[in-house]
Each structure stands twice: as C-alpha cells, then as structure tokens.
Amino acid sequence: MALKGNLRNFSTTQLLNLINLARKTGMLMIYEGIPTGEEDALGEPKYTPGKQRAAVAFKNGKLIYAEMGTQDGNLASVLHKAGKLNDRQAQVIRERASLTSDKALALLLIQANYVTQADIVASVQQHTLDIVYDLLTWADGPFAFNDGELPGDDRITVPIDLENVIIEGSRRIKELETLNDELPNLDFALKFPEDPGDKFKGIHLSVEEWRVVSFVNPKNSIRQIAKANNMNDTEIRRIVYGLLQAGLVELVKPPGMEEKARQAAGARSRKDAPQIKKTVVNKLIDRIKTL
Amino acid sequence: MQTVKMVITGPFSSGKTEFIRSISEIEVVSTERDITTPAEQVKDQTTVAMDFGRITVDDDLVLYLFGTPGQRRFDFMWEILAEGMLGFVVMVDSSKPETFREAKSILETFRAYAPTPYVVAANKQDHPDAWSPEDLRIALRIEDGVKLLPCVALDKESVKTVLLELLYSILEEMEL
Numbered sequence: 075m076a077l078k079g080n081l082r083n084f085s086t087t088q089l090l091n092l093i094n095l096a097r098k099t100g101m102l103m104i105y106e107g108i109p110t111g112e113e114d115a116l117g118e119p120k121y122t123p124g125k126q127r128a129a130v131a132f133k134n135g136k137l138i139y140a141e142m143g144t145q146d147g148n149l150a151s152v153l154h155k156a157g158k159l160n161d162r163q164a165q166v167i168r169e170r171a172s173l174t175s176d177k178a179l180a181l182l183l184i185q186a187n188y189v190t191q192a193d194i195v196a197s198v199q200q201h202t203l204d205i206v207y208d209l210l211t212w213a214d215g216p217f218a219f220n221d222g223e224l225p226g227d228d229r230i231t232v233p234i235d236l237e238n239v240i241i242e243g244s245r246r247i248k249e250l251e252t253l254n255d256e257l258p259n260l261d262f263a264l265k266f267p268e269d270p271g272d273k274f275k276g277i278h279l280s281v282e283e284w285r286v287v288s289f290v291n292p293k294n295s296i297r298q299i300a301k302a303n304n305m306n307d308t309e310i311r312r313i314v315y316g317l318l319q320a321g322l323v324e325l326v327k328p329p330g331m332e333e334k335a336r337q338a339a340g341a342r343s344r345k346d347a348p349q350i351k352k353t354v355v356n357k358l359i360d361r362i363k364t365l
Numbered sequence: 366m367q368t369v370k371m372v373i374t375g376p377f378s379s380g381k382t383e384f385i386r387s388i389s390e391i392e393v394v395s396t397e398r399d400i401t402t403p404a405e406q407v408k409d410q411t412t413v414a415m416d417f418g419r420i421t422v423d424d425d426l427v428l429y430l431f432g433t434p435g436q437r438r439f440d441f442m443w444e445i446l447a448e449g450m451l452g453f454v455v456m457v458d459s460s461k462p463e464t465f466r467e468a469k470s471i472l473e474t475f476r477a478y479a480p481t482p483y484v485v486a487a488n489k490q491d492h493p494d495a496w497s498p499e500d501l502r503i504a505l506r507i508e509d510g511v512k513l514l515p516c517v518a519l520d521k522e523s524v525k526t527v528l529l530e531l532l533y534s535i536l537e538e539m540e541l
Binding site: 076077078079080082083084088091092095096114115116118255350352354355356357358359361362363365 | 367369376377378388420421422423426428451458460461462463464465466467493494495496497499500503504521525528529532533535536539540
C-alpha cells in the first residue's frame with residue numbers, strides 16, 4: 075500500500091514515528107518537488123517527485139542507513155569527516171579503493187590497524203544521524219516509502235533506535251507555529267502509556283525532559299507542569315511534543331476537564347439523544363444486512 | 366414512527382456524498398453548489414449544507430443519514446446536524462495526506478459535540494496512492510479501541526460494513 079505525500083502535510087518526525095510504531099522495513103525517499111501546475115485538496119501547489127534529495131533505510135522500525143543526494147557518503151569520506159582518517163589517508167584510499175565496496179574497505183582498514191570496528195560503527199552511526207537530523211528540518215518536498223526496499227549488500231548498516239532520533243529531532247523543531255498546531259491545549263494532562271514495554275530502556279533524556287517526566291500524572295495539566303518547572307509555553311510544548319512523538323507519554327484530559335465535558339455532553343445528550351433501545355439497533359442491523 | 370439518525374462527516378472531497386448515495390433508498394437530497402474557489406476545483410460541485418439519505422426499516426422505524434458540508438466555512442451546521450445523532454462516521458480520503466490533519470480536527474470536534482460511538486472510514490482504498498488503514502491509524506493517532514475500517518464509498522457492500530460496524534459499536538456501548 076502506498077505511503078506517499080508531501081513533507082508539508084506529514085512531517086519527517088511524523089513519518090519516523092509511523093515507521094517506528096509500525097516496525098516498518100523499507101526505504102524512505104525524499105525528492106525535489108517539481109510543480110505540476112495543479113493544486114492539492116488544500117489549494118496548495120501540487121508537486122511531482124523530481125531528483126532524489128535523500129534516502130533513508132529502516133529495518134523492523136529501526137533506522138539503519140541514510141544517504142544525502144549531494145553528499146559523498148562512501149566510507150572513506152565518513153571516516154574522514156569523523157576524524158578517524160587524516161586528509162592524506164582519505165585521499166589515498168579514495169584513489170586506490172574507488173571500486174572497493176564499503177564493507178570490504180572496512181575489513182581492509184581494520185586489518186591494517188587504521189581504525190577499529192567500533193570506530194567504523196560510531197562514524198557510520200553519526201553520519202546516518204547527521205543526515206536524518208538535517209532532513210528533520212525540511213518542511214517541504216514529495217516523499218515515498220518503498221516497502222521492503224533496503225540498501226545494497228555492499229553498504230554498512232547500523233541499527234539505531236528511532237525513539238532517541240525522534241526526541242532529538244523534536245528538539246530541533248524550532249517553529250513555534252508547528253508546536254502550537256500539534257499541541258494547542260496546555261490544559262491537557264499527560265500519562266504514561268498502558269504498555270510502555272521497553273521504550274524507556276536506553277532513552278537519553280535531557281535534564282529538562284526528566285523534570286517534565288517526573289511530573290507526569292493525569293492530575294497535572296501540562297500548564298501546571300510548566301509552572302512547576304519554571305518553563306514558558308514554548309519550552310514545555312517542545313519537550314512534551316518530543317515525548318509524545320516518541321510514544322513515551324500520552325495526552326489525557328485531566329479529571330476536572332473530563333467531568334466538565336461529561337456534564338456538558340451529558341446535558342446535551344439527555345436533551346437531544348433519542349431514547350434508543352437495543353431492539354431498535356438490532357432492527358437497523360438486520361435491515362442493513364439485507365440491503 | 367421512530368426516526369434515528371447517523372452523521373457522515375469528514376473533510377472536503379472525502380467521499381461523504383458517495384457514501385450516502387451508495388446505501389440510501391431514496392435519491393440523495395444534496396444541497397450542492399458549483400465550486401467557487403480554485404482550491405476546491407477537484408470536483409465540480411460541493412455540499413454546502415448537507416446530504417440527506419434514508420433507509421426505511423419498517424413502518425415504525427426509519428434511519429436517516431446526514432452528510433455534513435466538508436468546507437470549514439459551513440461548520441456552523443455541524444453542531445446542528447450532530448444533535449441527537451446515534452453515532453457518526455468520519456470519512457478520510459486515504460490518498461490525500463494533506464487532509465489528514467483536517468480529518469482529525471473534525472473527529473475531535475464531533476467527539477466534543479456528543480459522547481456517541483463513531484467509526485473512521487479509510488475511504489478510497491481502491492486508489493493507488495491510498496495509505497493503508499494501519500498507517501492511517503498511526504498518522505491520525507486513532508486509539509486502538511476505535512474502529513478504523515477500509516472503505517470504498519462507491520461500493521455498497523463496503524458502505525454496509527462501515528454502518529454495521531458502527532451499529533455494533535452502539536450495541537456494545539449499550540451493554541456497558
């Protein structure tokens with residue numbers, strides 16, 4: 075089933091969240107948009123995919139690989155950028171091993187004691203993260219998720235949990251407007267998910283995030299948590315948005331608000347709702363079945 | 366004569382009118398007008414007040430289906446239509462991710478109007494660009510307990526399934 079759209083309607087953070095929750099395997103492609111001259115359902119200009127800007131691969135919901143259209147992503151460049159190879163070494167390797175796959179090159183470099191396996195893993199991981207953090211800030215562009223597609227066997231892949239990536243990505247979302255859209259009501263409270271599983275295992279939260287987490291309780295509104303932590307609306311929104319996107323907390327109406335809503339809805343429903351009996355619903359079911 | 370009503374809501378061009386047309390025993394009474402703004406020119410006409418369909422059960426019972434206008438400038442009608450509804454269906458065009466945020470907003474608005482059961486219909490599943498119901502559930506943040514059903518509004522059997530699932534949810538609510 076197609077998973078296509080435009081980042082302006084469905085952000086990279088939301089896509090990562092979806093891929094994480096659905097434990098998807100495949101390649102997320104982001105393209106330059108070529109205007110079609112048409113408009114979408116919201117009246118915005120419609121774009122068709124053009125040149126590839128980035129490709130990010132996932133396996134069972136984990137980030138494993140990323141490449142940026144404009145960057146040289148071979149292993150020599152990655153290790154050079156990470157400071158594991160000097161200019162001279164990087165140049166020699168590029169010249170002499172241009173036809174060698176990344177995996178084969180990694181083995182050669184380890185055997186030659188240029189780098190360790192840990193150096194390679196850390197460098198590739200950082201390279202992947204740098205690309206993903208960069209594209210998290212992209213606000214526009216056609217995307218498509220190609221189910222089941224993975225990078226070639228010659229590529230080095232390193233599995234990275236998406237929760238931390240999403241949290242860090244959310245830290246980088248600076249637009250107050252977006253945050254306001256996603257979290258318009260600070261009178262909602264937060265709770266931990268019913269089945270957090272091992273979501274909290276290995277999570278790296280900032281001091282501010284821990285302070286917010288320590289106040290998570292269906293009785294505390296987000297506004298109250300912000301006040302207790304001396305945070306302004308933007309700061310609390312940014313932190314809560316990150317925690318929500320990573321699935322570490324859920325929004326819940328605080329008891330007072332729930333009761334008010336119930337009273338309002340109850341008053342209306344007592345006044346307006348038809349007195350329906352089960353037999354009526356069963357009659358409707360039987361009738362629709364025969365249509 | 367007892368009459369009951371269900372509301373079919375969702376963003377502009379999500380398939381509400383087609384949904385009601387597929388199942389109504391009468392020609393759907395639509396108050397449609399020609400599209401005036403370029404943004405809405407994906408179809409020739411749009412529902413400005415409501416669609417109205419009917420299913421007669423017997424001499425004593427009739428079900429009415431009301432489709433809400435899809436455009437925000439007519440949302441003053443929504444609360445009026447929501448009054449006394451048995452339940453509601455939120456239609457989502459699965460092939461237009463740009464409308465998902467609006468669909469979620471409409472869903473929340475109707476939930477606030479009345480605490481009645483509802484289902485979400487992932488419409489246009491026959492479209493090559495349609496997102497799967499599983500992906501839509503995550504994209505729209507629909508809770509696990511809420512039914513999100515694949516739908517093709519032009520297919521009567523598909524529409525029947527959505528309405529039946531809503532009625533089963535209503536029965537379950539009564540049994541709580």
